[in-house]
Amino acid sequence: MTVTLAGCVGDDPAGAVLLAELAGAGVGLAVRTVTGAASGTIVSLVEPGGRRSMLADRGANLDLRPGDVPAPLPGGHLHLSGYTLLDERPRAAGLAALAAAAAAGCTTSLDPASTGPLTAYGVPRWLADTAGVGLLLPNADEARLLSGCADVTDAARALAARHEAVAVTLGAEGALWASGTTLVHRPARPARVVDTTGAGDAFTAGLLAVWLADPHGDPAAALDAGLARATEVVGRPGAR
Numbered sequence: 001m002t003v004t005l006a007g008c009v010g011d012d013p014a015g016a017v018l019l020a021e022l023a024g025a026g027v028g029l030a031v032r033t034v035t036g037a038a039s040g041t042i043v044s045l046v047e048p049g050g051r052r053s054m055l056a057d058r059g060a061n062l063d064l065r066p067g068d069v070p071a072p073l074p075g076g077h078l079h080l081s082g083y084t085l086l087d088e089r090p091r092a093a094g095l096a097a098l099a100a101a102a103a104a105g106c107t108t109s110l111d112p113a114s115t116g117p118l119t120a121y122g123v124p125r126w127l128a129d130t131a132g133v134g135l136l137l138p139n140a141d142e143a144r145l146l147s148g149c150a151d152v153t154d155a156a157r158a159l160a161a162r163h164e165a166v167a168v169t170l171g172a173e174g175a176l177w178a179s180g181t182t183l184v185h186r187p188a189r190p191a192r193v194v195d196t197t198g199a200g201d202a203f204t205a206g207l208l209a210v211w212l213a214d215p216h217g218d219p220a221a222a223l224d225a226g227l228a229r230a231t232e233v234v235g236r237p238g239a240r
Contacts, residue, residue, distance in 0.1 A: 001209065004028035006069045006097075008037075008060040015039035015060070030070045034060040044197040044239070052197045062089045066096035072104045077212055079204070082113030085129055086121050095129060102132055107215065109135035111204060112142045119145065127162070134164040135211070137204050143168045152176065157183065167223065169203055171196075175227055177219040186223040189231040198239030202229040 005022060009015030011033050018039065019029060037060040046052045064084065072078055078101040084094035101108050110133045112118060118126060123146060130136070136159055140152045143166070147158040152168060153176065159166045160178035168176040174187040206229030210222040233239065 001212065002028060004030055004070065006030040006064075008032050008034050008063045008068065010037040010039040010060040011035050012039055014041070030068065032063075032068050034063045037063060044195075046195045046197065046237070052195065054197075058083070058087070062087055064090035064093040066093045069093055069097045069100070072097075072101045072106045074104045075106065076101075076104070077107045077109070077208070079109045079111075079208065080133075082111050083117070085126070086113060086117040098130075098132060107135070107212070108133050109137060109204070109208060111200065112136070112138045112146065115141050115145050118142065123148075131162065136163045136166045137169075137200075137207070138166070139169045139200060140171070153183070165219070167207055167219075167226070169200055169226075169230075175203065175223045177223055179219065182219065184219045184223065186220055186227060189227055191231045191234055193234045195237045196234050198233045199230040201239070202233040203227065205229055 003026075005027050007030075009019060009031055015033065019031060023029060038057070040059040040061040041057045043055040044052045045055070061083075078097055080094055080097060084090045098108060110130055112126075127146065138146060138159070140155075143152055143155040143159060144150060147155040149155040149158050152170065156166050156168050156176050156178035160180065165177065165179035168178075170176060170188075172188055174185060177184040177186075203226035205226075207222045207226030210217070210225040211219075
């Protein structure tokens with residue numbers, strides 16, 4: 001599976017180092033360097049037990065334009081960060097990418113990002129923007145907010161009525177898959193939790209690798225793959 005990252009970085013050493021790291025890992029790059037801008041930066045504050053809060057300066061990320069996203073290959077896949085839609089500046093690029101993916105017959109997935117920005121953006125507006133997404137990957141709080149359901153299982157079922165499939169991360173309780181009448185829960189793997197930064201993204205990577213290889217396969221296998229990646233991340237400091 002080949003992967004291309006589309007985005008923006010600043011013309012600073014941090015951006016250059018990150019691009020070199022990604023290229024060294026075999027990731028294709030469609031990344032524009034924004035002159036005079038700083039690369040996006042996140043400070044993660046980790047509490048005892050691994051819970052974290054974040055302070056973000058999105059920097060050059062906010063300069064993403066529709067032309068920065070390559071035309072999708074027919075039958076490929078687009079994964080979009082929800083943060084792309086939550087600010088007016090990159091929103092057009094996110095919506096254009098989703099439309100182009102649909103026109104090319106691609107599968108799509110999306111991570112809703114965070115409840116605070118989602119609330120400020122407006123749930124009805126978000127639901128309208130993302131109605132065509134195939135696989136939604138919220139955490140439990142995001143699933144409750146987007147569905148209006150207090151119970152996370154009800155939330156997953158409600159969102160699965162809008163999307164082909166939904167995979168909800170539940171922290172220490174594992175993850176939940178809903179699609180059609182199918183509902184699958186998988187427990188989290190035993191782990192010594194040091195830092196939960198990046199666990200959700202790691203879950204997404206593991207799940208997508210399995211799901212894209214066999215979209216009609218066993219969802220339990222996709223959930224287990226995602227949980228295995230998340231377990232690796234939470235056991236050490238940092239988001240790698």
